[in-house]
Amino acid sequence: MSASKETSASKTGSSPSMTEPDLELNHTESGYLANDSVQNFSWHDLQVRVKDRATKAPLSILTEAAGLVKAGEMLAIMGPSGSGKTTLLNALAHRVAAAGATTTGDICANGQKLTLQLVRDLSGYVEQEDALIGSLTVRETMIFAARLALPSTVSKQEAFRRVDDLINSFGLGSQANTIVGTPIKKGLSGGQKKRLGVSSRLVTNPKILFLDEPTSGLDSALSLEVCSYIKSIGQRNNLVIIASIHQPSSTTFQQFDKLCLLSGGKTCYFGPVAEAAAYFGRIGYPIPAETNSAEFFLDLINTDLDKNGEIMQRTEHVCEMWNKSPERTHLHESIQKISEGSSKDLLHYKAQKPGVWTRPFVLLHRSWIKSYRDIMAYGIRFAMYFGLAVLMGTVFLRFNTEQQYIQPYINAIFFGSAFMSFMAVAYVPAFLEDLNTFKQERANGLVGPLSFMVSNFIIGLPFLFLITILFSVIEYWMSNFRPSGSGFFMWVAWLFLDLVAAESLVVLVSSTFNVFVVALAVTAFLNGLWMCVDGFLVPMNTLNVFWKYVFHYIDYQAYVFQGMMVNEFESRVYECVKVAGGAYQCNYPSTLNAVGQIRGADVLKVFSIETGLQGTWFGIMIGIIAGYRLLAYLVLVLRK
Template structure:
């Protein structure tokens, strides 16, 4: 494995030397950094002091300290581990250091500085990248495509297309992904790359933007010891070669993985019990009376020492932990650390806080649409299954309501078919939830790293759905409409397609809204299904709008997109059609055609209170509902930062 890493590093340098003699290193890639509007000088160090986070306890409502007076310093080229038992505050600290939201009610104190200065949030975002614990990757894209779109969306560099491709090739080579470059990430249906390779892709896709500080949240989560070593090894190689600062929360690393880190911050109960080099941790704890046993993984020993949740004697374990904390705070190394942090905060290097060039939103929009398009035709979960599902639904509907006759006995069947076609096409939009949640997870990651905002994401999502929804609409209508013997004219058929298309667009917009507010599959599924059940109940079919009570009519009926689709389809079918009264000429509706043993379909519409000539008004209301759903969806994305 060592030979493999060495070879990858050599290739990495060779590739970046070829990019106009401007490799990925901070020292000589000055032109690329200037174009990116990043800091004009080398990021020398990243220091934090007095980090304290207090939240309100959910049960007692009393203040609860999550982190207390945490400090540390990481130099360029170093990789630092945040380690401690579960619930010690690792992820909270990582989020504070990365200047991400911790909790809406959290009170955060302390200082974080880069080169002795506190950059603005915009400048800090342009300096840093954050890799989530969960791999927020689009499963139907290949490794190369994932890197390609990350580079196109990034505004931290302004490389040409040729330079961008060389950089992508270099990172793929450096992270040992050359053999998997054209393999998909993996979906629930199609197997892709391994877990360790996914972690490497997650890290590499953030490094494509040439950050100076990289935050990793549990980069080895879910990986075995070999894969964990592999991921951290590649990160260490890149950090050393490019003076990159890496801060990673990590849980129970193996001995070999633990030794790859330069520095360690050991947490327990939100308090610091050690900060320093990994080489000095064993002597430090030995001096405090806790030597690491021979042939024992130091990381496991330290975690067992810090974890008192499962101690048989809680009081004794708690006292032991307090003694370790006091011993560390009063140790010469802790005092030396505080002095070095104060010195680093007073030694200020000039920082460039130049604002980045104005983003080209049309290009970002086109990039997102392109990425979604690849996913849409490659991932059968996105639209393939829905096309098959709607086709089956059309065949079922067409054969159940097969060749309905134009007599009064078929009036109820026609009405039932219209309701079924519109309502169940809308209801089946819940199948879009898994695909949207994957896109949403990618959006959350990209937005947190400053790549794009909710407006362009929402617009791209809307655009890419339109052609597929129209295709579903046409396939369903061609089968169900003509088998059912609805009004056999071209204008009526095209009007049916219009109503069904608006129905699908509104239903998908509802899915996007609910899933944006509650990005959880089970919750989104339950709420969307409930909403569709509500729309079915008040759309005018179950209970005539004339009879629907005031509350349901004015609160829900008038904002029910299914109601406008249903009445539009009803007018389309009955307004210009004449029906036979059947044997005995006993007409169920008395119209001017009763003498000829027929009646006009207008009588059916009158029973529901529907008027003709209002198609334009209903279409306008439907478009307003779609716009409103998308606007609320955008608001939900904007609020959930």
């Protein structure tokens, strides 16, 4: 659809012209429902309680909520800030309504109580903040969403047809090959991203669609555009659509069929949007002429603006009138009638899933595209490590086997390995983007922690190896480390393990602390800690016992430093300085001092580094990497 047509549609308030979407895959196998199988979605006596922070007594943040939405209808959950909109939406979707909350009540489809798994099988949830991968195109985003959700019985051609139908239906045909957008490269507009977020959930063939603030961050024209597309799709495919929304324009508000108005977790009104004005006029709150009805309802019960208690009294009166109203009685009777006439057709419903290995391979494919296309993932790190290699190669330049270069060699080993791992903090933003996508896909039942963690680990290995080679080819030979093929490849092996461990630490910390600044700070602190106790700044024979036995032996940088030191010094001999009288001045004690030489192995003794343990250190490094990844996996498992 052209931009001019979209604008025209937005101004008139009519649904945009679009391709007729075919969301049904026409499968008859178990796990697929006909388009009208979810005829209604209802909830009754829904309550959410938390502990009051001050008194520790139970505090209700959602009270006796009830509602009924039929297939093809779109419900708006409205209310001032803190009214319980998101709490109700999450409770209906069987998500955590609030931290430490307890949810009670009945949530039903076709009059049958829904379990968590059944809700996930029947519904899709679109978050307020999109978790789209910026480096993917519109069509790639849709294809990956389809491959993660659709069963293996659906052919590739059929899935692609479905994807193309949805892209055209949401007016994204001309942007099909446009990337979503990254901080460096602009892609879709805000409204287009919202439409893509919704369509990527519809590709999974849901019967119920939950939307958390689908118009947040959009102006009135874009809000109308997004809601018009959603409504048209919902009506044509008999979807139950439930959206929380904040201060919609008048034309956007009229796109909804029903309104659930909340204040302080209590229902002020539930019913058709078209009848809301008459209802409030009847209970003593008529809407003034030329007033946006949505704004009027919100201002009527917005206790945030209360200065003398007047709005609070008015809100209590509105809630009391609703509890006594015939509309409320009719709503409860309708819910009860549906429950009594339930055919129990959903009891044995079980959605078909992709094959066991399909999702991990899909995640690998998607991660591969992001990794080589998104400069934020590895591109910037390639540039950083290249710059570091040139810096070190020119500072630690062309050392030889004289004793004056022994300490600079050691400094170069420490600085190179430690700073390489420290610079892994650049991976934090890229991983957090992946993590946000994972959270939303997991909440919709598409991806599990194991698939996500395994694909993330595997896809990083080739890029980290290329970084290792790039750095080593420049730095190793410019600084003139042990000039042999075996020495070079052993250096590469240690540095590769160093980078894998550092990235695994980033994954663990970022999985635990999902805030960018916090994850960055904690990762930097831990890398600083590892530098302090790795055996260079303070040799092992003088390191404080607390730091030695508590942290040194779990410090991956310590094993990298030791391994590189052994690789460099074990088989090399260095020349002492010859002074007047033919004597030699040697800075390190060695059995070769008498002939003016220092055995490299004797340098290792100064740092309490033993030889012959490289295999053990390799094993410990692999164990540390596995430990970081396992802990990150457990963090994701526990954070359901």
